[in-house]
Amino acid sequence: xxxxxxxxxxxxxxxxxxxxAAEPRVIVxxxxxxxxxxxSKSEIVALIRELAGQGKAVLIIxxxxxxxxxxxxxxxxxxxxxxxxxxxxxxxxxATAGAxxxxxxxxxxxxxxxxxxxxxxxQFTRLLGKGPNGEEPENAANVRLxxxxxxxxxxxxxxxxxxxxx
Numbered sequence: 001x002x003x004x005x006x007x008x009x010x011x012x013x014x015x016x017x018x019x020x021a022a023e024p025r026v027i028v029x030x031x032x033x034x035x036x037x038x039x040s041k042s043e044i045v046a047l048i049r050e051l052a053g054q055g056k057a058v059l060i061i062x063x064x065x066x067x068x069x070x071x072x073x074x075x076x077x078x079x080x081x082x083x084x085x086x087x088x089x090x091x092x093x094x095a096t097a098g099a100x101x102x103x104x105x106x107x108x109x110x111x112x113x114x115x116x117x118x119x120x121x122x123q124f125t126r127l128l129g130k131g132p133n134g135e136e137p138e139n140a141a142n143v144r145l146x147x148x149x150x151x152x153x154x155x156x157x158x159x160x161x162x163x164x165x166x
Contacts, residue, residue: 009040016047026057033067045071065110077113087112 003014012032019027029048033041048071052058062068068075069092077085092109099105 007037007040009036009043012036012040012044016044020051024056026059027051028059028061030061031063032060033062033064041067065113066106068113069106069109075113085113 003011006014016029016032032048033044036044045067048058048060052073058071060068060071073089075087075092076083077087092112095112096105096108099108
């Protein structure tokens with residue numbers, strides 16, 4: 001059957017299998033489980049863990065915190081093109097050690113990631129007095145900054161100058 005006739009989850013698995021046939025050492029997956037059923041999601045997350053266990057470098061770009069928490073040994077949080085926080089699995093496990101069940105553990109870990117984004121937004125809004133579009137600090141994590149605002153932050157050493165090649 002053609003790939004186009006498969007379900008979203010099975011089609012995604014075919015695409016991943018096709019790339020794995022080339023035996024890459026580094027694999028970049030952008031939203032690997034978006035739009036697929038829960039069963040396929042868990043199979044893909046298990047495959048990601050297996051690949052990492054084989055020593056392959058797997059980079060996942062995802063907006064789904066649950067997926068990142070299930071598949072990652074390390075999570076790098078970025079906002080507006082800047083590194084906000086680098087969190088290891090050990091750090092997340094320590095932060096969620098007091099959880100009484102898996103659902104609570106996931107909620108605590110997701111909260112750690114959300115706090116990292118919120119902290120960065122608050123840094124920006126403290127400098128600017130508001131978010132780039134007039135947002136309060138807690139709502140400014142997912143907005144784009146204007147060049148003028150970036151220039152003001154660079155002046156306060158909150159944002160590095162872009163690299164220029166001669």
